[in-house]
Amino acid sequence: MYDLVLNNGWVVDGTGRPGFAGSVGILRGRVARIGKGEQALEGREVLELDGLAVCPGFVDVHSHSDLSILGNPRAESSLRQGITTEIAGNCGWSMAPLHKQLADVLATRLVRGLAGEEAAGALRFNWSSLAEFLEVVEALGTGNNLGTFVGQSMVRGYVMGGEDRVPSATELQKMRALVAAAMDDGAFGLSTGRSYFPGRLASTEEVIELARVVSQYQGLYTCHLKNQDSAIDASVEEVLEIGRWGRTPVQLAHHKVCSKPCWGRLGQTLERMDAARAQGVDVMADVYPFLFTQVSYLGSRLPEWVTKAGEAEGAALLQDAETRRKVKEEMLARVEPASGQPVSATLGRMAQSGVVYCRETKGYEGMDLGEVAQAKETDLADAVLLLLAENQLMVKTAGIMSAGDLRTILRHPLAMISTDAYALDRPLDEKAAVHPRHYGTYPLVLGQYVREEGLLTLEEAVRKMTSLPARRVGLLDRGVIAAGA
Numbered sequence: 001m002y003d004l005v006l007n008n009g010w011v012v013d014g015t016g017r018p019g020f021a022g023s024v025g026i027l028r029g030r031v032a033r034i035g036k037g038e039q040a041l042e043g044r045e046v047l048e049l050d051g052l053a054v055c056p057g058f059v060d061v062h063s064h065s066d067l068s069i070l071g072n073p074r075a076e077s078s079l080r081q082g083i084t085t086e087i088a089g090n091c092g093w094s095m096a097p098l099h100k101q102l103a104d105v106l107a108t109r110l111v112r113g114l115a116g117e118e119a120a121g122a123l124r125f126n127w128s129s130l131a132e133f134l135e136v137v138e139a140l141g142t143g144n145n146l147g148t149f150v151g152q153s154m155v156r157g158y159v160m161g162g163e164d165r166v167p168s169a170t171e172l173q174k175m176r177a178l179v180a181a182a183m184d185d186g187a188f189g190l191s192t193g194r195s196y197f198p199g200r201l202a203s204t205e206e207v208i209e210l211a212r213v214v215s216q217y218q219g220l221y222t223c224h225l226k227n228q229d230s231a232i233d234a235s236v237e238e239v240l241e242i243g244r245w246g247r248t249p250v251q252l253a254h255h256k257v258c259s260k261p262c263w264g265r266l267g268q269t270l271e272r273m274d275a276a277r278a279q280g281v282d283v284m285a286d287v288y289p290f291l292f293t294q295v296s297y298l299g300s301r302l303p304e305w306v307t308k309a310g311e312a313e314g315a316a317l318l319q320d321a322e323t324r325r326k327v328k329e330e331m332l333a334r335v336e337p338a339s340g341q342p343v344s345a346t347l348g349r350m351a352q353s354g355v356v357y358c359r360e361t362k363g364y365e366g367m368d369l370g371e372v373a374q375a376k377e378t379d380l381a382d383a384v385l386l387l388l389a390e391n392q393l394m395v396k397t398a399g400i401m402s403a404g405d406l407r408t409i410l411r412h413p414l415a416m417i418s419t420d421a422y423a424l425d426r427p428l429d430e431k432a433a434v435h436p437r438h439y440g441t442y443p444l445v446l447g448q449y450v451r452e453e454g455l456l457t458l459e460e461a462v463r464k465m466t467s468l469p470a471r472r473v474g475l476l477d478r479g480v481i482a483a484g485a
C-alpha cells in the first residue's frame with residue numbers, strides 16, 4: 001500500500017530516455033515503485049491519469065525568488081508552472097551575507113514592490129549569515145523548495161562597500177571567508193552579476209580567487225555576463241577563464257544575445273563553450289525561452305513634470321512641438337544611474353532597445369527604437385517622444401533576442417531551462433511591467449517548442465527541466481523518477 005499512486009500515466013522520467021506507459025507508487029515522500037504497462041498499483045490516495053505525462057518536478061537553477069518568497073511564500077507563480085525546486089541568489093545578489101545597511105534597502109523594496117505592507121511588515125531583516133536567512137525561510141514555510149547561491153556583489157559590498165579599487169590582502173581574505181561560510185551553510189556555489197554594481201568592480205582575478213573557494217566544495221560558478229550584446233565573446237571568454245583558473249564548473253546564466261545588430265551570434269558562443277569543454281572546462285548554459293528581457297517603461301525617461309501630468313495630459317503635452325523640444329533637452333541631459341553618463345552619450349544603446357508593448361500603435365511592436373526613428377523619419381529622441389504621445393505614455397521596452405538564436409540554444413544538449421524570475425502572487429496587467437517568464441517559462445517550452453514545433457522531444461525538454469539542472473547543482477535525488485528519488 002503506497003501513500004500516493006499515479007496510475008496509468010505516461011512516464012517521462014527526466015533522464016531523456018523514451019517515455020513509457022506505467023504507474024508510480026510513492027511512499028513517505030519518495031518514489032517507491034515504477035510499474036510498467038497497465039498494472040494498477042494500490043494506494044491511500046490514487047490519481048487515475050488516463051495517459052497524462054508523469055515527470056519530476058522542474059528544477060529552476062536561475063531563480064531570483066529569495067527576496068520575493070518572503071512576501072509570497074506560497075510561490076504560486078512557480079508552482080503552477082511545475083517548479084518544485086528553485087535555486088536563487090543569482091546575478092551576484094543573494095540574501096546573505098547581509099550587511100546591516102542593506103537590510104533597510106531590501107525591506108523597503110519588498111514592501112514597495114513585491115509584497116504588501118502587511119506581509120512585509122511582519123518580517124524583520126535581521127539575519128546576517130546564510131544559515132540565519134534559511135532559518136527565516138524555513139520558519140515561514142514555502143510552497144516549494146528553495147536553495148541559493150552566494151552572490152559576489154553581496155560579498156564584495158559587505159567587505160568593501162561600493163569602493164572601486166583592488167582589495168587588500170586582508171579584504172580578499174575576508175571575502176574568501178564569507179564565501180566559505182556561505183558554502184558551509186549550504187550555498188550551491190557562487191554567482192556574479194558582472195555588469196552590476198558593485199560586483200562589476202572586481203577584476204577577473206578577484207573572482208577567480210572566490211571561485212577557488214567554491215571549487216573546494218564542488219560548487220558551481222554561475223555568471224551574468226559583463227556584456228550580452230556587442231562584447232559578448234570577450235564576456236564569455238572571461239567565464240571560461242574563471243572556470244579554467246578557478247578549477248570550478250561554470251555556467252553561462254540566462255544565455256542570450258540582445259539587440260538586433262548582434263543577432264545570430266549565439267551559435268558562436270555555444271561553439272566556444274563546446275571547444276572549452278573539449279579542453280577540460282566544465283561549462284554549461286541555461287536559458288529562458290522568451291525573445292525579450294526585463295521589461296521597462298519607456299515613459300520613465302521623461303521628466304517628472306510630464307509623467308506627473310497623467311497619461312492623457314502628459315501625452316497632450318508631448319503633441320506640442322515646442323514642449324517636445326524642451327522635454328527632449330531635459331531628457332538628453334539626464335545622467336543615467338547605471339552608466340553614470342548623460343542619456344545623450346548613450347543613444348546608441350537606447351536605439352537598440354526593443355518595443356515590446358504599445359497601447360495603440362501595435363505596428364511598432366517588435367521594432368527597436370532605432371527602427372522606430374527611421375519609420376518616423378526623425379531623430380531618436382524625437383521618435384521616443386512621439387511614440388509616447390501616440391500611446392498615452394504606455395510603451396514598454398526591453399532587450400530583444402532573435403527567434404533563430406533562441407532555437408539554437410534550446411536545441412543545444414547542454415543548455416537547460418531556467419526562468420530568471422521570482423515567485424509572485426499577483427495578476428498580470430498593463431500597469432505591471434512583469435515579465436511572462438514569472439508565470440509561463442516551462443509551459444512555453446512544452447507548448448510551443450515541443451507540442452507545436454517539435455523542436456525538442458518531450459523527453460529531451462523534460463530532461464532540460466529536471467535531471468540536467470538538478471545534477472548541475474549536485475542534487476542527486478531530484479530531477480528523476482527513480483526508486484528512492
Ligand SMILES: [Zn+2]
Pocket residue numbers: 090091193224253254
Ligand atoms: Zn542576470
